[in-house]
Amino acid sequence: MKSVELVKSVGLVKTVGVHNPGDLDPTAIELARFEVLARRRRTNLRIDVERPVPVELVRRLCNVAQWAPNHHRSWPWRFAALTGDARRRLGAVVAEDLRAAAAAPEKIAKAEGKYLRAPLMLAVAVGHGAGDGEERRVEDRDAVAAGVQNLLLGATAAGLASYWGSGAVLGLRGVRALCGFAPTDTLVAMIYLGYPLGDVAVPTRPDPILHLVS
Numbered sequence: 001m002k003s004v005e006l007v008k009s010v011g012l013v014k015t016v017g018v019h020n021p022g023d024l025d026p027t028a029i030e031l032a033r034f035e036v037l038a039r040r041r042r043t044n045l046r047i048d049v050e051r052p053v054p055v056e057l058v059r060r061l062c063n064v065a066q067w068a069p070n071h072h073r074s075w076p077w078r079f080a081a082l083t084g085d086a087r088r089r090l091g092a093v094v095a096e097d098l099r100a101a102a103a104a105p106e107k108i109a110k111a112e113g114k115y116l117r118a119p120l121m122l123a124v125a126v127g128h129g130a131g132d133g134e135e136r137r138v139e140d141r142d143a144v145a146a147g148v149q150n151l152l153l154g155a156t157a158a159g160l161a162s163y164w165g166s167g168a169v170l171g172l173r174g175v176r177a178l179c180g181f182a183p184t185d186t187l188v189a190m191i192y193l194g195y196p197l198g199d200v201a202v203p204t205r206p207d208p209i210l211h212l213v214s
């Protein structure tokens with residue numbers, strides 16, 4: 001996409017009041033590109049399960065996740081990439097928990113097949129230190145969540161579809177064990193990753209609630 005089209009497509013001309021987009025400085029172009037990327041990221045489960053995600057790409061995305069800010073420099077990100085039969089075992093752990101809670105058979109069956117909807121499930125957790133207080137734990141979780149967004153944007157840039165899943169799966173001891181995480185780690189995301197089969201509807205955003213205080 002040419003820079004002028006790119007800038008127009010995200011409404012930057014209007015935003016910054018530039019009348020000749022060809023004169024925009026490189027910073028404005030970079031921001032416009034970033035805006036396109038951020039808006040393009042979608043929660044999309046229309047994924048080709050037959051097309052694997054290269055492990056080197058996954059490693060790269062985990063790396064970019066770790067460039068999120070981290071107040072305590074505790075580097076709390078923990079990742080586990082589940083492919084092949086591991087996705088079925090993940091579903092089995094969740095199904096077992098549902099069975100123990102006497103859930104409806106349909107719900108249990110759904111859980112069993114749930115993680116086979118993508119070629120790769122990426123679990124992301126927070127690694128906590130033994131003596132971490134509440135503030136540290138919260139801030140480390142914030143750092144991991146910020147890292148997840150880096151990762152999702154990276155995935156979008158790489159042409160992948162992604163979907164941040166959550167729910168009861170995140171709290172299960174058996175899931176942490178399957179992922180190789182410590183029992184004390186906190187799971188924050190179970191991300192479906194794969195190449196897209198198609199687009200999904202765009203949930204538009206409201207105008208930002210921004211108080212200008214001076």
Ligand SMILES: Cc1cc2nc3c(=O)[nH]c(=O)nc-3n(C[C@H](O)[C@H](O)[C@H](O)COP(=O)(O)O)c2cc1C
Binds near residue numbers: 041042165
């Ligand atoms: C912490 C967190 C947990 C989420 N968990 C789920 C989930 O379990 N199931 C789901 O369908 N979407 C989940 N989402 C994705 C949101 O539903 C999605 O971001 C929202 O619908 C807006 O769509 P968009 O991401 O395409 O802009 C989660 C998002 C976040 C930030």
